[in-house]
Amino acid sequence: MTIAGTTELICFLVLSAIVVVGALGVVLLNSIVYSAFLLGGVFMAVAGLYLLLNASFVAAAQVLVYVGAINVLILFAIMLVNKKEDLKAIDRLNLRRFVSAGVCFGLLALLVRVVVTTPWALPGPAAVGEEATARIGEHLFTDYLLPFELASVLLLMAMIGAIVLARRDVFSTDVATGEVADQGLIEKARTPLLLERRSS
Amino acid sequence: MNTLFSGLPSLQAYLLLAAFLFCVGVWGLINSRNAVRVLMSIELMLNAVNINLMAFSSYVDGDLIRGQVFAVFVITVAAAEAAVGLAILLSLYRNRVTVDMEQFNLLRW
Numbered sequence: 001m002t003i004a005g006t007t008e009l010i011c012f013l014v015l016s017a018i019v020v021v022g023a024l025g026v027v028l029l030n031s032i033v034y035s036a037f038l039l040g041g042v043f044m045a046v047a048g049l050y051l052l053l054n055a056s057f058v059a060a061a062q063v064l065v066y067v068g069a070i071n072v073l074i075l076f077a078i079m080l081v082n083k084k085e086d087l088k089a090i091d092r093l094n095l096r097r098f099v100s101a102g103v104c105f106g107l108l109a110l111l112v113r114v115v116v117t118t119p120w121a122l123p124g125p126a127a128v129g130e131e132a133t134a135r136i137g138e139h140l141f142t143d144y145l146l147p148f149e150l151a152s153v154l155l156l157m158a159m160i161g162a163i164v165l166a167r168r169d170v171f172s173t174d175v176a177t178g179e180v181a182d183q184g185l186i187e188k189a190r191t192p193l194l195l196e197r198r199s200s
Numbered sequence: 201m202n203t204l205f206s207g208l209p210s211l212q213a214y215l216l217l218a219a220f221l222f223c224v225g226v227w228g229l230i231n232s233r234n235a236v237r238v239l240m241s242i243e244l245m246l247n248a249v250n251i252n253l254m255a256f257s258s259y260v261d262g263d264l265i266r267g268q269v270f271a272v273f274v275i276t277v278a279a280a281e282a283a284v285g286l287a288i289l290l291s292l293y294r295n296r297v298t299v300d301m302e303q304f305n306l307l308r309w
Contacts (some may be wrong), residue, residue, distance in 0.1 A: 008209060009209055012209035012213065013209075016213075016217045019217060019221060020217070020220060020221075023220075023221050023224040023225070023244055024224060026224075026228065026237075026240055026241070026244060027224055027225075027227060027228030027231070027232065027237070027240075027241060027244075032234055032236055032237060035237060035240060036236075036240070039240050039243065039244075042244065042247070043243075043247065046247050046250070046251060049214070049217075049251060049254070050254055052209070053214075053254045053255060053257070053258040054258055055254055055257070055258065055265075055268050055271075057268070057272075058254065058268050058271050058272060058275075061272060061275055062250075062275065065275050065276075065278070065279050066243070066247075066275070066278070069279060069282075070243060070278065070279060070282045073282055073283065073286055074236060074239065074240060074243075074282070074286070076286075077236055077239075077286045077289060077290065078236055080290060080293075081235075081236070081289065081290065081293045081299050083297075083298075083299075085298060085299075085300065087233050087300055087302075088300070088302065088303075090302060096231070097231055100227060100230045100231055101227060103226075103230075104223045104224075104226050104227045104230075105223070107222075107223050107226065108219055108220065108223040111215075111219035111222070111223070112216060112219060115212050115215040115216055115219060116212065120211055120212075120259075120260065121260055122211060122259060122260070123259070124259055124260040124261060124262050125261070125262045125263040125264075126262055126263065127258055127262035127263075128262060128263055128265060132265055132268060135264075135265050135268075136265065136268055136269055136272065139264075139265075139266065139269045140269065140272075144269055144273075147273060151273060151276045151277075154276070154277065154280055155276065155279070155280055157280075158279075158280030158281075158283050158284050159283065161284050161287065162283040162284050162286075162287040163287075164287075165284070165287035165288055165290070165291050166286070166287035166290045166291065
């Protein structure tokens, strides 16, 4: 994608402003639902940054996977665990926050110093631009074939694991006889395991 | 340093943005009381890493774009992580009836 330099700069500044404000909102806002929607905005802005970096395929994948799948999954999780609860007060909570903010500022300063002082090998080779998608396909089926196949196995494992972990306790009855069906995988109802220790 | 604010957004500008996003993610990861927000912070950190990979891929490795392939793999792993993480969260909520991170202290020494 070739656009004028000033336009690109303005796009970058607007998108990075959205990313910065949205990320701060995600961690600082009280309402978890606002956080989830701001997270979607951050994901969209990051996809825009990918477009600025000549990566249309990854931008599309970002929108599909992050906004379409992960953000929706997070919203579902918020709905499923939506219980109003008053969080127990912790002593020295503000001190804890300031200390961790100091640690994070230290990390940020370190990263900024590395970014500014390192002599990057610039300018690199000319960007491939619109051929990026075809180039990614070539990579995935030649030198990155093994990671690609492993990623599919990983996704299968994650899917089965998520189903096993999140499955509700179900009594399964046979449709014809009405008796309890013998299905070894299906758990029976049980009381929560760890409740009695919460008081201690 | 003079390349940082001259005309086109430079590699350093992307890297600084990614560094800030990563640090916000770390802060949220440490300080969130709500377990869902912890997962959101992890997603922020993964996005920061992805921005880094894409910036290097575009500016330093423009002809082979290995960074973009890595970003695709990171997105894949992030999807798997989000699914399993939220399943663990639901399981925790079913057993503890809370999402407060301070209550999950079974392994505390």
